[in-house]
Amino acid sequence: xxxxxxxxxxxxxxxGYRPINERIFDYGEVEQTLNENDxxxxxxxxxxxxxxxxxxxCPVESNIPEWQDAVYRGKWDEAYNILSSTNSFPEFTGRVxxxxxxxxxxxxxxxxxVTIRENECAVVEQAFDMGHVVEQVPLRRTGKKIAVIxxxxxGLSTADLLNQAGHTVTVFEQDDKIxxxxxxxxxxxxxxxxxxxxxxxxxxxxxxxxxxNTKVGVDIPADKLLNDFDAVCLACGAMDPRDxxxxxxxxxxxxxxxxxxxxxNKVVSGENIPDTIRISAKDKKVLVIGGGDTGSDCVGTxxxxxxxxxxxxxxxxxxxxxxxxxxxxxxxxxxxxxxSSHLEGCERRWNLxxxxxxxxxxxxxxxxxxxxxxxxDNGRMIMKEIPGTLEIIEAxxxxxxxxxxxxxxxGLLDSLGVExxxxxxxxxxxxxxxxxxxxxxxxxxxxxxxxxxxxxxxRDAAKRIHEYVMR
Numbered sequence: 001x002x003x004x005x006x007x008x009x010x011x012x013x014x015x016g017y018r019p020i021n022e023r024i025f026d027y028g029e030v031e032q033t034l035n036e037n038d039x040x041x042x043x044x045x046x047x048x049x050x051x052x053x054x055x056x057x058c059p060v061e062s063n064i065p066e067w068q069d070a071v072y073r074g075k076w077d078e079a080y081n082i083l084s085s086t087n088s089f090p091e092f093t094g095r096v097x098x099x100x101x102x103x104x105x106x107x108x109x110x111x112x113x114v115t116i117r118e119n120e121c122a123v124v125e126q127a128f129d130m131g132h133v134v135e136q137v138p139l140r141r142t143g144k145k146i147a148v149i150x151x152x153x154x155g156l157s158t159a160d161l162l163n164q165a166g167h168t169v170t171v172f173e174q175d176d177k178i179x180x181x182x183x184x185x186x187x188x189x190x191x192x193x194x195x196x197x198x199x200x201x202x203x204x205x206x207x208x209x210x211x212x213n214t215k216v217g218v219d220i221p222a223d224k225l226l227n228d229f230d231a232v233c234l235a236c237g238a239m240d241p242r243d244x245x246x247x248x249x250x251x252x253x254x255x256x257x258x259x260x261x262x263x264x265n266k267v268v269s270g271e272n273i274p275d276t277i278r279i280s281a282k283d284k285k286v287l288v289i290g291g292g293d294t295g296s297d298c299v300g301t302x303x304x305x306x307x308x309x310x311x312x313x314x315x316x317x318x319x320x321x322x323x324x325x326x327x328x329x330x331x332x333x334x335x336x337x338x339x340s341s342h343l344e345g346c347e348r349r350w351n352l353x354x355x356x357x358x359x360x361x362x363x364x365x366x367x368x369x370x371x372x373x374x375x376x377d378n379g380r381m382i383m384k385e386i387p388g389t390l391e392i393i394e395a396x397x398x399x400x401x402x403x404x405x406x407x408x409x410x411g412l413l414d415s416l417g418v419e420x421x422x423x424x425x426x427x428x429x430x431x432x433x434x435x436x437x438x439x440x441x442x443x444x445x446x447x448x449x450x451x452x453x454x455x456x457x458x459r460d461a462a463k464r465i466h467e468y469v470m471r
Contacts, residue, residue, distance in 0.1 A: 003072060006044030012112045013042060017340045024303050027188040027268050030340045031095070031118075039122045042115045043071035049106050053330045054116060057104035059456040060087045064101060064116055071119055080127035083120060087455060088160040089153060089199060091128075092182060094121025095191050097452045098293075098337075104330035128198070135205035142166040144469040147229040149216050149412065152180025153451045154442025155235030156203070157458025158465070163208050165466050170229075171208060174215040177269075180237060182451070184262045187297050189304070189340075193269060217412030231437050231465045234426060235458065236412070238443035242402040244289065248357030253364030255279050257294050257401035264301050281307040285394050287367055288312040289354060290401030293339070298399045300341030311347045311393060315383070317374055318350035353385065358392060366392045404448040413444075423447060431461040439465050 003009075015032040017023065023030050034042065046068035054064045063082050070079035083090045097117055105113035127133050144167045148155045151173040163169045177183055179196045204210065216225060225232055241256045243249075260279045267273055281302035288295045288302070291314030302310045319336040327334050342348060351372050358366040371389035374381045406424030407413060419427040419434045426433060428445045441461035442454040 003044040004047075006041070006072070007047050007107055007112075007114075010041050010045055012045065012107075012115060013038060014115055015118055017343070020344050023189065023340075024344050027304065029095070029192050030189050033122065033125075034118070036126075039119065040072050040074065043068045043119050045107065046072075046114050047106060053104040053106060054101040054114075057330065058101045059450070059452045060093075060459070061456075062086050062101065062120075067123065068114065068116075068119060071123060076123060076126040076130060077132040079123045080132055083123055086459075087452075088157050088459075089455060090120050090124040091195050091199065092153060092191065093452050093455070094118070094124060095195070096186055098450065100332060100452075103333055109329050133202070135202050136164065137206050138164060138166045140166050141168060142470070144168065144230045145170070145228065146465060146469065147172060147216075147225055147232045148235055149232065150180060150235035150237060150442070150444070151175075151178040151210065152235065152237055152442060152454060153182060154237075154444075154454035154458040154461075155180065155233070156199075157455045158233050158235060158441050158462045159208050159458075160203065161459055161462035162465060163203070163206055165462070167466070167469065169208050171210050172214045172216050172220070173210065173212045176213055178210050178212065184265050185258060185294070185297075186265075187261060187301055188265065188268045189300060190297070193265070215411070217415050222412060222415045226437060229437075230469045231439060233439045233441055233461055233465060234413070234418070234433075234444050235441045235461075236407060236444050238404045238407045238425065238446075238448045240405045240408050240424075241400065242405050244354055244400055244402065246354055246356050248359055248364075251357050251359040251364045252362055253359075253396050254357060254398045254400065257288070257290070257298050257399045260399050261294070261297055261301060264305070279397075281305040281310075281397055283308055284397040286310045286397045286399065287393055287395035288399045288401055289367075290314065290403070291316070291348075291350070292401065292403065294403075295399075295401035296339040296341045298401055299346045300339070300344060302397075302399075303341065303344045303346070307397075309347070310345065311349065311395070312342075313349045313352040313354075313369065313393075315353050315372065316350060353383070355390070357398070364396055364398060366394045367398060368392050404443075406447070407444045431457070431464045437468075439468075 015034050017030045048065045052065050067079040067082040099117040101116045102113040107113050146162050146167050146169050148159045148171045151171050159169045159171050178200050263273050282305050286302045286307045288298045299310050323333050352369045353372045355368040371386045372383050421427040425447050426440050426445045428440045431439050439461050441458045
């Protein structure tokens with residue numbers, strides 16, 4: 001530890017966001033960065049704890065104290081080498097990870113955690129700028145061929161490790177570009193897509209083959225895939241969205257969040273979306289149903305599209321500002337989270353359940369909601385409507401952001417004959433399935449989760465596949 005008094009002498013300092021009256025007019029990344037000296041100071045606040053709770057709370061088991069010390073000493077190449085030894089994409093997690101490491105940082109006891117996520121992003125960007133990140137082509141090939149279905153963080157993580165092990169890896173993607181939900185599910189104001197392209201270009205130089213616009217199970221029969229490759233990894237995500245089958249669901253103006261975000265990401269990339277199918281918040285009263293990160297992304301996107309108003313509702317109770325007594329450090333804090341999008345102008349409401357959608361001439365005009373309370377009954381939380389609290393929220397665009405149920409079964413998964421668990425995800429043990437040669441990684445088996453968990457799952461799957469093909 002370079003500065004044993006860093007956490008005492010230096011206060012936590014974050015880069016913050018670009019001014020609201022500037023950022024809502026474009027899709028550039030909203031986060032600002034600290035200068036190099038400030039960043040070194042922030043890294044010096046790491047105490048190199050005897051028990052690094054940050055490390056144990058990180059899904060990819062990042063060696064956080066070690067690379068923080070390297071940053072403090074200005075050894076950016078060393079910091080990057082340590083960081084990338086457990087994470088293929090620190091430039092992704094450094095931007096979009098909710099940082100469970102920071103929540104369990106010992107300094108978080110006093111709400112002054114080390115700025116681990118921002119430091120991580122600074123490390124990888126410095127490494128790219130200084131030319132430390134270069135392609136690493138495997139010295140030899142094993143002759144084993146492996147197919148990865150899906151190019152999100154899980155699939156890319158799997159492909160990276162298997163390629164570095166010397167196997168010949170082909171990644172199949174049904175969309176027109178590589179990246180999965182990183183590209184089409186996360187807005188550019190959180191993750192500029194050139195960041196993805198930069199990493200993909202490295203992978204191509206290192207020997208990974210990417211095939212886009214290819215729907216495995218349709219364009220390539222499943223049996224041909226099994227014949228052509230020594231192993232197959234399913235990394236196609238959990239893309240079956242949770243619907244809200246209330247009265248009036250058929251009205252025009254009700255869409256799934258991912259349809260909305262996907263379109264806007266394509267528009268930002270230069271693609272033209274015909275007006276006949278364009279989902280736009282311009283001049284509309286927008287209601288986002290669902291209080292998670294995807295709902296927050298819908299809020300920020302609607303504001304940039306010049307919505308008249310944006311309201312976000314959640315069926316659960318409003319989380320507290322501070323940890324409750326039954327939610328102590330170092331556990332994940334069940335506290336309210338306010339994103340940059342919320343700060344841009346959004347009414348947030350909790351304890352509201354949707355009763356029905358209201359419309360005129362086939363078009364949405366409002367949503368009837370009712371206040372609810374949550375009551376503990378024999379250890380379970382039961383929702384109860386509060387009489388006399390019915391109201392109508394005016395809206396001509398509703399975005400359903402209530403998470404995902406499972407991977408899409410029809411097509412590839414059903415044709416392969418994989419088993420499903422009780423939640424509808426592909427059933428697996430240590431990333432293996434009931435079928436020989438078929439492995440899984442990411443949300444397809446875990447269910448919708450964090451990018452950093454997808455990366456971890458991909459790395460675990462790569463190890464299992466390597467053991468399988470080299471036995």
